[in-house]
Amino acid sequence: MTTRLSNTVALVPGASSGIGEATARSLAAEGAAVAVLGRRRERLEQLADKIRTDGGTALVVEADITDQRQAAAAVGTVVAQLGRLDTVVNNAGFMGVGQIVDSPLGEWEQMLEVNVQGLLYINHAALAHLLRAAEDSPRGVADLVNISSTAGRAARPGTAVYNLTKFGVNGFTEALRQEVMQKHVRVSVVEPGTVDTELSTHLRDGVRQRGPRTSQRADLVAVDGRPA
Template sequence: MNARLNNTVALVTGASSGIGEATARGLAAQGAAVAVLGRRRERLEALADKVRADGGTACVVAADITDRQQAAAAVDRVVAELGRLDTVVNNAGYMGAGQAVDSPLDEWDRMLEVNVQGLLYITHAALPHLLSAAQDSPRGVADLVNISSTGGRVARPGTAVYNLTEFGVNGFTEALRQEVSHKRVRVSVVEPGTVDTELSTHLRDGVRQAVERQIANMELLRPEDIADAICYIVTRDRRVAVNEILVRAGEQTW
């Protein structure tokens, strides 16, 4: 394999499982030194060991990105330990569902904290480093990839606040893209459909079972399918900017 990301550093949030874990391994396979960020240190350490066993470089950063100071300190630590920052994948996410009238406010708060505030805190801290990397990298480009959802494209009953956060991520991504594209920082969004991850395990009883029935006869996407899309975006030549990738499961209609 042509390691297109040699001598670059990538940060992946929500890296302790699912799409984040698969993405970190994919970026490492392309030659990037990867910083894996999440709250579950043991899982992050296990992932870092896998990356190193495959010949890669990994840095573990255990932090809660919904805390502004922790998010900024996490980015600072990555740059201090690995020397630079060329790629950021904002993958951490939380999904709640159910009718608005009887949804707990704590669930709504959590979606806003993780899907919006956490993404903003990491982005704000990382942007100066990405702008710097784009100037001195042999690749001549840096990348910020935000992971949204089909929930950022299609609003459906039962996911109102999740739709709010993911539509917001899509809008933020596009506006930021226009701000920094002339400085060779590419800003992209990937919108996964139904993926076999832990995301739905946080759903409340009753809601979770309804979602499971809805997807029972569907072959779900795998985390590696989304990681492939992310790796495709960030390994393009500097002349190519892939702004958006929507990836649905084959039988998914929404």
């Protein structure tokens, strides 16, 4: 049976849980061959097995997207093994919360590395392939989706650096959209509100007890509170 994304290839960084996992399964259900990217290989293998059991095609790519060379190699692996790249959904993210005065700097660095650098590295590595795919895509277009947050539009106490990263994602995505809008690559940003994921298990103990409840997606590639 031919579905909307038949004969296309999708890449989902941050696919090992939550929104990333659900996105990968939805893309596969629509006929795309899906590459699931992250550091938690066991979870990615479990997801790939589910996709295959449901009749889809899945490729597991283990990489740390905060490393530019690994991010570029991961995209290259997808194209080499699946033949093209039509869709990218950048879901990987990390959120640390707390007052600026006592927040650990390492947490800020993690947010910048994953939410900004990792996203930029994947965008940079994938864009040329998306532009090529758009020229002969069965749909006539390619898609690049950056997952941001409502925190990219409204700043609140306790989430200052997270706000910084997501405001930045929104601005970058809009500029990129304008650059390629005439080349049949659709660039979009999605801004989830509060989502029931495993995020709370990654917050520092003191912060977890007092909140705040803020928006975030699911998988935290590279720095998800678990051993690498």
